[in-house]
Amino acid sequence: MTWDWNAVSDFMPQFWDGLLITLQALVLGSLISFALGLVWALLMRTPSRFVRWPVGIVTEFVRNTPLLVQLFFLFYVLPEWGVTFSALTTGVIGIGLHYSTYTMQVYRAGIEAVPVGQWEAATALNLSRRRTWTAVILPQAIRRVVPALGNYVISMLKDTPMLMVITVLDMLGQARLFSQQHFQFTEPLTVIGVAFIVISYLASLLLRTLERRLVR
Amino acid sequence: MTSGLWELVLKGVWTTIQLLVLSALLGVVVSFVVGIARTHRLRIVRFLAGFYTEVFRGTSALVMIFWVFFVLPLAFGWQLVQLWAGTLALGLTYGAYGAEIVRGALSAVDPAQKEGGIALSFTPWQRMRLILLPQAVPEMIPPFSNLLVELLKGTALVSITGMGDLTFSGNLVRLALQESAEIYAYVLLIYFVIAFLLTRLMRGLEARLKANVGKAPERRTVTEPGPVGVGGGVA
Numbered sequence: 382m383t384w385d386w387n388a389v390s391d392f393m394p395q396f397w398d399g400l401l402i403t404l405q406a407l408v409l410g411s412l413i414s415f416a417l418g419l420v421w422a423l424l425m426r427t428p429s430r431f432v433r434w435p436v437g438i439v440t441e442f443v444r445n446t447p448l449l450v451q452l453f454f455l456f457y458v459l460p461e462w463g464v465t466f467s468a469l470t471t472g473v474i475g476i477g478l479h480y481s482t483y484t485m486q487v488y489r490a491g492i493e494a495v496p497v498g499q500w501e502a503a504t505a506l507n508l509s510r511r512r513t514w515t516a517v518i519l520p521q522a523i524r525r526v527v528p529a530l531g532n533y534v535i536s537m538l539k540d541t542p543m544l545m546v547i548t549v550l551d552m553l554g555q556a557r558l559f560s561q562q563h564f565q566f567t568e569p570l571t572v573i574g575v576a577f578i579v580i581s582y583l584a585s586l587l588l589r590t591l592e593r594r595l596v597r
Numbered sequence: 598m599t600s601g602l603w604e605l606v607l608k609g610v611w612t613t614i615q616l617l618v619l620s621a622l623l624g625v626v627v628s629f630v631v632g633i634a635r636t637h638r639l640r641i642v643r644f645l646a647g648f649y650t651e652v653f654r655g656t657s658a659l660v661m662i663f664w665v666f667f668v669l670p671l672a673f674g675w676q677l678v679q680l681w682a683g684t685l686a687l688g689l690t691y692g693a694y695g696a697e698i699v700r701g702a703l704s705a706v707d708p709a710q711k712e713g714g715i716a717l718s719f720t721p722w723q724r725m726r727l728i729l730l731p732q733a734v735p736e737m738i739p740p741f742s743n744l745l746v747e748l749l750k751g752t753a754l755v756s757i758t759g760m761g762d763l764t765f766s767g768n769l770v771r772l773a774l775q776e777s778a779e780i781y782a783y784v785l786l787i788y789f790v791i792a793f794l795l796t797r798l799m800r801g802l803e804a805r806l807k808a809n810v811g812k813a814p815e816r817r818t819v820t821e822p823g824p825v826g827v828g829g830g831v832a
Contacts, residue, residue, distance in 0.1 A: 447753035457777035578655035
């Protein structure tokens, strides 16, 4: 086995570019999945089954099929329908949509964990529906689910390399580009592998601190 | 779509299923070995097993697949057959997630059970085999079922390295037809059907295993979210 430190230092500029794209995709994808997941969770609580069933079926479908194929679908089919986004935007939408079906369940569990007494108190105080949700239920529910959401952010980080297949130059995309230009596969791939371990480890430490702060 | 193209898709389905079964087998072996090692009384064994799970859970499955496909042959001179390279990468990665499930289920068994085993002077291995595992395994099935669906979704990743699985066939058909909506819809549907069948299968298995230890299966309504950090998007 040969290890060439020069290749590592040559790869570094591209690595930072890739890291930036990966983090962009991660942050935007997380925001979409947090927002959309909450929308799904709330829709699943509407009294009408004509809302609940379609939402349930669609989210179940998205959750049980590979993100990779969903990305292909978005990337190749949307332009056929006349909708064109940049590759990164498509990827962010794909990741956000896929993970919203997971965060939806997290929110659902969080909402169900709010004690019944809180609902009853809101009724007793004659709060409107909107006030009940925004002032009583959601603040308590969301506080509880932050650690679980954080775990999905870490999972999402590990799914961002898939964006490579739709021509986004994230960390893995840059590593592949570099290895094709220089015929050195070992160094760039190992560097980004280690980078993923380090980033997700740091993220999990951060998450543990946050968890101690929020959940008591 | 012509019948020739359907044949291509079916071939892809077959490769996906082969890969799924093989990597699930490897994953189960890894999960149990590493998960049980994490309860070992020697600190060094526990540390090594913990290190393994941290490393393999920390890195991305796709990066792992690239590493096995492109770095192993160059760095160590091990050129694996595609199917085995895919099995190795997926089995090791998802096995690390499975190890956490095994460890969690083992530590959730009532401590009195273990103490009873000690009082009856069972050896550690007998305790594990006769007391802990029969009670822990049925509890592992629901999270393992989620993980299996994640693994199915993970198998799509090997298509990037040029292995002819379902996703790869889908891409070929797209190139042949110059039309993508139809084929990708079919591919997604096929994955969904396989995932659905797997979930059913695992539910049956759970009922049977629970009956063996004298428990009735709990009635579940909608799909439960997996235990935090195990269920979702582990790729």
